[in-house]
Amino acid sequence: MRQSLVVGNWKMNGSTASIQALLEGLKQGMGKIQRAAVGVCPPFVYLQQVSTLLAGSQISWGAQNVSHEAPGAFTGEVAANMLGDFKCKYVIVGHSERRSLYGESDELVAKKCAVVQAAGMIPILCVGELLQEREAGQTETVVKRQLDAVIRMNGVDSLANAVIAYEPVWAIGTGKSATSQQAQDVHAFIRQQIAQHSANVAQKVQILYGGSVKGSNAEELFAMSDIDGGLIGGAALKADEFLTICQAAK
Ligand code: PGA
Numbered sequence: 001m002r003q004s005l006v007v008g009n010w011k012m013n014g015s016t017a018s019i020q021a022l023l024e025g026l027k028q029g030m031g032k033i034q035r036a037a038v039g040v041c042p043p044f045v046y047l048q049q050v051s052t053l054l055a056g057s058q059i060s061w062g063a064q065n066v067s068h069e070a071p072g073a074f075t076g077e078v079a080a081n082m083l084g085d086f087k088c089k090y091v092i093v094g095h096s097e098r099r100s101l102y103g104e105s106d107e108l109v110a111k112k113c114a115v116v117q118a119a120g121m122i123p124i125l126c127v128g129e130l131l132q133e134r135e136a137g138q139t140e141t142v143v144k145r146q147l148d149a150v151i152r153m154n155g156v157d158s159l160a161n162a163v164i165a166y167e168p169v170w171a172i173g174t175g176k177s178a179t180s181q182q183a184q185d186v187h188a189f190i191r192q193q194i195a196q197h198s199a200n201v202a203q204k205v206q207i208l209y210g211g212s213v214k215g216s217n218a219e220e221l222f223a224m225s226d227i228d229g230g231l232i233g234g235a236a237l238k239a240d241e242f243l244t245i246c247q248a249a250k
Contacts, residue, residue, distance in 0.1 A: 004036040004249035005229040008236025025239025036249030047086040062090030068111040080119035106149035131170035156197035165231040171211025187226035215244035
């Protein structure tokens, strides 16, 4: 049995005050969360605050991005060991906003997965197709290409220590989630692709769904056999809504 995982991706949102309030709300409600492991990914600058507020709680934390380079002359970048210094458990890698707005290639994303693991953390590798790719029947081709880049560079065993997030780009921030069946189909496809290299890794790897998950649709999505939890954007910014989603985990 894979444990469910629900991770909040706060994106570029929050302030010292709003984060304090959100985390107090989450900590108070965690007693009700029986099944899911829970994590939050704030912007880099709030990692110190988040790690202090969450130390000793059931909630883990992580970052939304990382440099693929070792420390050095890379103005504005953050190295993996720095994230380890703040006891991050997870690092989101290859989010579609990074791929589309900042031009991150499949190869760069694979390198980032490797540096995250080398620093002792777990990458949350995001994959997913654009609307025009889905409409052109290319969903599986795109997801396979994104996944294969990581398997080719880092080996399939690297996925034993990773989380995968399937996030159809057309569902992110649009309010229009994939149906539970659409998501399940792609999750099953991802697991099957990994199984071609290693049945053991395919069975173990947690595959999260992301894209307009809300309190009202989480239960139906999480009920699907290959959906092991969620990567939550907008709905992770409200404590009650995020807790409702966490409670829906199987
Ligand atoms: P959303 O974002 O829940 O706001 O659609 C999900 C994500 O981008 O990870």
